[in-house]
Amino acid sequence: xxxxxxxxxxxxxxxxxxxxRITAGRTDxxxxxxxxxxxxxxxxxxxxxxxxxxxxxxxxxxxxxxREALARxxxxxxxxxxxxxxxxxxxxxxxxxxxxxxxxxxxxSADFLMDYLKTRAPFWKKEHPASGAEGGWVxxxxxxDAAAGRW
Amino acid sequence: MKVLYFAWLRERIGKAExxxxxxxxxxxxxxxxxxxxxxxxxxAYAFENPAIIRIALDRxxxxxxxxxxxxxxxxxxxxxxxx
Numbered sequence: 001x002x003x004x005x006x007x008x009x010x011x012x013x014x015x016x017x018x019x020x021r022i023t024a025g026r027t028d029x030x031x032x033x034x035x036x037x038x039x040x041x042x043x044x045x046x047x048x049x050x051x052x053x054x055x056x057x058x059x060x061x062x063x064x065x066x067r068e069a070l071a072r073x074x075x076x077x078x079x080x081x082x083x084x085x086x087x088x089x090x091x092x093x094x095x096x097x098x099x100x101x102x103x104x105x106x107x108x109s110a111d112f113l114m115d116y117l118k119t120r121a122p123f124w125k126k127e128h129p130a131s132g133a134e135g136g137w138v139x140x141x142x143x144x145d146a147a148a149g150r151w
Numbered sequence: 152m153k154v155l156y157f158a159w160l161r162e163r164i165g166k167a168e169x170x171x172x173x174x175x176x177x178x179x180x181x182x183x184x185x186x187x188x189x190x191x192x193x194x195a196y197a198f199e200n201p202a203i204i205r206i207a208l209d210r211x212x213x214x215x216x217x218x219x220x221x222x223x224x225x226x227x228x229x230x231x232x233x234x
Contacts, residue, residue, distance in 0.1 A: 037234055051233065052158055054226060057210035082233060094234050114234055120212065122226075123233025124158035137159045140230030 004066030004078040008058045010085040013095055022077035022099045029076050031103040033110040035096040041089035047130040051084045051093065054122035058082065065116040069098070072112070073105040080113065082123060115147040152219075154187070156197070157228035160204070163197035173219075180206045181215030183225060198227075205230060 005021075007013075015034050023029050039049050066078045077099040087093055096113045100106040125138040155168045177183050184206065188198035198204060206213055208222040219225070 052161075053233070054155070054157055054207070054210070054228070057207055057226070060210055061212075118234035119231065121233050122157065122207070122228060122231055124229065125232045126158070137229065138232040140232050144234075 001070050006062045007081045013081045018079050029099045030101045031106040032099045033106040035110050036092050037094040039087045039089050048086050048088045048128045050126040052124045053084045057122050061121045069109040073109040075100050112151050118144045119148040153224045155226040160197045180217050
């Protein structure tokens with residue numbers, strides 16, 4: 001079982017480079033799925049998101065969900081990168097890359113990882129409105145728990 | 152014990168972390184939270200709805216009824232909204 005690559009960082013990431021990092025020099029991978037979550041402007045009303053995290057636990061929880069995916073699907077690689085700090089609309093927030101011999105394991109595990117990390121990884125989003133008004137914390141959605149419950 | 156607060160809990164309490172000596176007889180994470188809620192107005196406001204607060208002991212999610220035992224770090228935070 002491969003070790004997952006987990007990074008929590010303020011800097012942007014390069015999804016294509018992370019995909020190439022998993023496949024470089026290998027001939028046993030038949031499918032790579034990359035999922036990138038982006039910051040939306042909410043029709044121009046949002047100036048930025050502020051992502052707070054719990055250093056140490058954030059990395060631990062991402063690694064835990066990655067290992068769970070590796071135990072459930074035959075994967076050749078898993079990468080999860082989650083950003084923190086100020087993120088403006090159009091920028092990326094989160095990256096999940098999964099690689100497997102066949103597409104189904106890669107698709108399903110990427111979907112699973114996003115559902116699971118949303119409900120388990122200690123990150124919190126605060127919205128800074130374009131109006132300059134005081135920002136507010138994003139409320140957790142019951143949908144997210146329901147989505148994680150599918151697995 | 153080292154106690155950490157995140158997101159709106161941190162904002163309501165006005166600090167990110169502190170050391171707390173819990174009174175003897177504080178057995179569980181939930182009891183520790185009840186003690187914190189008694190420390191002042193800002194704490195009472197932060198913990199006004201204890202059922203929604205998530206707790207981590209030594210950086211692992213735990214249910215409120217989990218015994219503290221020899222945990223060194225406890226964190227309180229709202230439901231997560233990453234991803």
